[in-house]
């Protein structure tokens with residue numbers, strides 16, 4: 001259950017020309033490991049996650065999820081792959097205000113309460129399952145967000161700046177949680193972060209500048 005990007009180039013229209021957001025990017029994330037990606041604003045981090053999530057088709061290169069190359073897949077097959085094999089954690093938790101923590105997880109394709117409670121336990125919220133978002137702290141909401149992304153037992157977990165709304169201590173706890181769950185759930189995790197102090201928790205660190213990836 002690994003993630004491999006090979007020779008990924010992505011350009012966007014830019015006036016009369018094209019802007020190269022990703023330039024021949026190669027990245028291999030083995031099962032059960034977390035790769036942190038660090039880079040300045042505009043360097044291509046969000047583009048990298050969007051391509052890895054198969055939400056954006058690159059101009060060139062191959063994304064392989066769980067051993068399956070995605071380049072030849074139809075839109076329907078890609079939607080199915082995303083739903084079943086890819087978990088995404090955005091910066092802001094985007095929880096539905098009316099639902100309890102357990103119900104946020106059960107909204108996922110698997111309407112499985114036992115699994116939801118297991119995952120809430122894994123993120124340290126076993127006793128908060130009946131609470132709605134406004135009854136949770138910012139850190140607790142992000143934990144629900146992470147648990148929700150794991151509901152379908154994804155092969156790949158893509159995490160975009162998960163600590164941007166949290167103080168340092170809560171941010172560090174969230175990063176530890178992500179790397180622990182990555183090992184336990186055997187996902188291949190890509191973690192985009194601005195905070196260099198988080199990098200010690202990752203198994204590998206790469207930097208991105210102007211769309212080019214380098215080992216840190």
Ligand SMILES: Nc1ncnc2c1ncn2[C@@H]1O[C@H](COP(=O)(O)OP(=O)(O)OP(=O)(O)O)[C@@H](O)[C@H]1O
Pocket residue numbers: 012013019020021039040041042043044045046047048
């Ligand atoms: N939809 C788009 N159309 C045109 N250009 C885009 C588009 N999305 C991103 N870009 C450009 O591609 C480059 C990479 O952007 P990207 O959002 O991937 O960087 P980032 O590292 O995630 O930045 P940030 O940390 O600010 O979110 C930037 O120059 C950006 O302006």
